[in-house]
Amino acid sequence: MSVHRAFVALAGATVLSTSGTRLSAIAIPWLVLTTTGSPVLTGLAGFAEMLPYVVAKALGGPLIDRIGARRVSLWCDMLSAAAVALVPLLFWAGLLSIWVLLPAVALLGVLRAPPDAAKQALVPMVAALGQLPMERVTGVMGASDRLAGTLGAAGAGVLIALLGPAPALLVNALAFVLSALAVGLGIPAQRAPFQQRDTTYRAELTAGWTVLRSDPVLVSLVIMIAITNLFDMAYSAVLLPVWVRSSGLDVSWVGILLATFSAGAILGAAIAAAVGHRLPRLLLYTAGFFCCGPLAMSVLALDLPLPVIVTVLLFGGISAGSINPIIGVILFERIPAPVVGRVIALFGALAWALMPFGGVYAGLLVDSWGISVALGVTAMLYLVAAFAPLIVPSFRQMKRQPLAPA
Template identity: 75%
Template structure:
């Protein structure tokens, strides 16, 4: 029996994102345990994410030209090879920090168009299934959270059993299966890629996408706020959390357990958002979701609460955060013209991730100079200030409106 296209896309997202979550734990842990340096750990995150951001921003017009399905398949297939290079270099005894840096940069370049292409397929699979956008973005949000849970939990186990470098083979396999699922499960559509004027230049298409983003106050506000919070999320995920775990005398499996507790609970939140998201007040849920997503988890680590309390807080926080992606996704697709989905979604994603390359460096320098408790406390306070933006900026109030975008 053939799966509906939106289920196929959700499965591909689970596969590729869970592999990415695994590498997001394995690679920083590899650097941290071999060098002992939070700064070098942050540098590796920078080396992957800066190329990711640039490739995502520049690849948007290609998604609209070539087609989101084709880009997703090819980039996931090439990512399989790129990720597999890391354990191969490790076994060959060639994996120094200076070899790892260009290797992760290549992974970032290939991941970016694939992530944007999968997101650009959302309106297509929603139309095929005759489903409201909140339903499909909710399913995709739950898929992303499920991937985070599986990737985090799997990373802890695989790294403990095999070591961080060999564990990356699971990431390579996940990318391969994602490419296969999209190839077999999402049909080639006559409308993909959309018709375009062959005389239109790449620069003009990129500029048109930028104009859509620049002229929409809701999209502008979302991108700026998410870019700031992503900086702190990245600092937490690749430096602050692993350093806290090591300083507490725990092993790497606890990094996976903490991340899985948050992501696992967020699946329930995303599932509820998929069911009733179109009836919820977006601005209120958005603000509350961010409050629980960042400041609260970081604060509980900063005060060195007992592990059982930390896990409980992470589960509550994850549940609330699960409502965010379905709401954000629905807002984006409502406000972006159908013919420009690829380039605008890619721009939104790139700009939202634009500060993430600096997250690890920020956290590494903060930990080196002030210690892990102060680093967590300062980051929690800065995250809280960013979370209050929707209350202070009037343009955010427009997110509760549901405009009809032009085709």
Template identity: 45%
Template sequence: MKRPALSALLLAQGTALLGTRLSMIAVPWLVLTELGDPIWAGVVAFAEIAPYVVAKAAGGPLIDRLSARRVSVWTDLASVAALAAVPLLYGLGVLTPLLLVPLMALVGTLRGPADAAKYAMVPSVAEAADVPLTRVTGLISGIERLSGLVGAGLAAGLVALIGPANALAVNAGLVGLAALVVAVGLPGLGRPEPDDSGEGYLAQLRGGWRFLRADGTLLAITMMVAVTNLLDQGMAVVLQPLWAQGAGGVAYLGASQVCFGVGALCGSLVAAGWAERVPRLRTYAIGFFLIGLPRFALFVVPLPIWTLFVGLAIGGFAAGFINPIVSAIIFERVPRRLVGRVSSLFTAIAWSLMPLGGLAAGALVQGAGLTAAFLALGAAYFAATMVPFLVPGFRRMDARAAEAEVEKLERAA
């Protein structure tokens, strides 16, 4: 198993994420247009993301026990059934919000461990393919960016052509394809890493948290990413749509997202080839700075619209280096037998504040206006970007964890 393993992981990740992006548009559109209640759109969205975060954190020990490959295949297959139930119930004329909420909660519960399992396979695939970790994580990040760009257009086309409920049947097919690719294309990853600790599930879950807490570098990155994700969510779901309404319509919203997304895709692909050669802390800090206050300020400074789009593309390019660097640091510092539980906790904590982003941004707009909200969130982002220069844990980003340090952290777990 050499380079085909890397191709299989990229294909599985791409198809699964494509389905997720499709669902992010089809589900709220279904609630708003077919079920006719905007309040339920927010309830359904929360019902999916909250179990997603909890299940991703809780599923880490299962990934380490059963193997990432098995967890990915079986949770994806179960997701196919949950997703396919939506168009089935809709076709029978019995789909209501009260049925959709538990179905999407089930989808979120299954998608959390499935996404975490694919992420946990990265170090094994990189080793099997004999490819540097930063190159693999750069390619994974590029696939994520590409899926976001393609998924938005695909979702819009499918929703218009066959309706939002039937579009979820396509989502089910994509998730099923991801399960098939992992099952057939990654057969050598079926064995879990040896673990002679004899610990129970809860003890393993606590051990993952103790390891994360004991590693100052990983903990510092986790907390910073959680805060910036909250601010990014407020920008994406409240501030940018309101700006687009005043600027001239949804086309401006789409153009701003595409410019940032294309820049991020290019940055991820460049990072796949060059991230091994750049200083991590400096690149990480510059990337976060450019998508922080300067990006928020672009929406309030009276400049030609092309300046905004160029600035977003530049910020996206810099942002494309962040995820490959962060992922490589995680996989370098975490022992193989703990990868599932630690990486799952990392991403779950990083997502944990996102549901509050829209609420915070909406409250700021209502209380102080759109311009003040852009500047307030931008200022908070700037404060977050200064943290790497103040917290000692970030200073160890440029070096691999020494073996002695890893052993110390393992004992702490």
């Protein structure tokens, strides 16, 4: 089987699954906001999906190391397709109240977590097959993720406007099916290389936790990312949709603005893939967070003209495009190969641990103070987190080093 085929298959599966996820991340909050008119319930829907996602990701790492990342990605994507298709079916049956929707999105969160971690765990194998620099592989995967964000956000705006939020979710289900097919047909089947039949599941989880907490760089990264993810979730799930609606714009502008940022991030990730190994990590990392968070939220809080907002979001996306490739390389440099699945899953779960509360935080802030104040406060808090790498000493250890041993 062609090496390039496996690389393309992994990138394609990432685009498909992430595109579908981004579509549902817009469609479900918009469905709740337009049917209930409540920012708090909109945030609660995000909480219902994100909390099970975080728990499932934290607990699913040993499963990836035991049975293989390819198998986990394939089967969980298929189950995710069935779970997300359940929402429009309930809608058409007239059964989709908010209290029915919440368990449905919770199920989706549980099923989405393992394949997300599994696709990331496949990166070292694909890089080794092609004898490619890790920066290049993570850069391409970062560009794939950003491309998915662009396609998913733009497609969501159009599909929701044309069909409504519930029927648009069928496209999400199709994307998960195609992602599973890409992994199943494009990536060679291999036995899980690090099965440990003589250890318990709990012991394997503990081993992953020990590796993670003993590395000061990984600890600093995961704390910072957890905080910024809280604000990112607040922005995408509540603040941006509420700002769009309060500005008199239609739902397509949620997709347009998110797609603009993601389009810039594709270019930024492509630059990282091409020349990222020659550029200073700490500077790129810090600048990326500043531009993707505080800068983007500030222009909305100030209610600047749409052309200015679009331009700033495009620039912010370019700056932010290098963040995920940098994080990916650092993970694979510092995590020993035998525990890569469980440590990546734990890292991802902890990085997303505050996200369930992002929508609730934003909904309460908007209800209490209005959208402009909510955006301004969130931008200021994000700014503090974005500059942490310039202050916290452990971030200075982000320098390049050889990949962790097998």
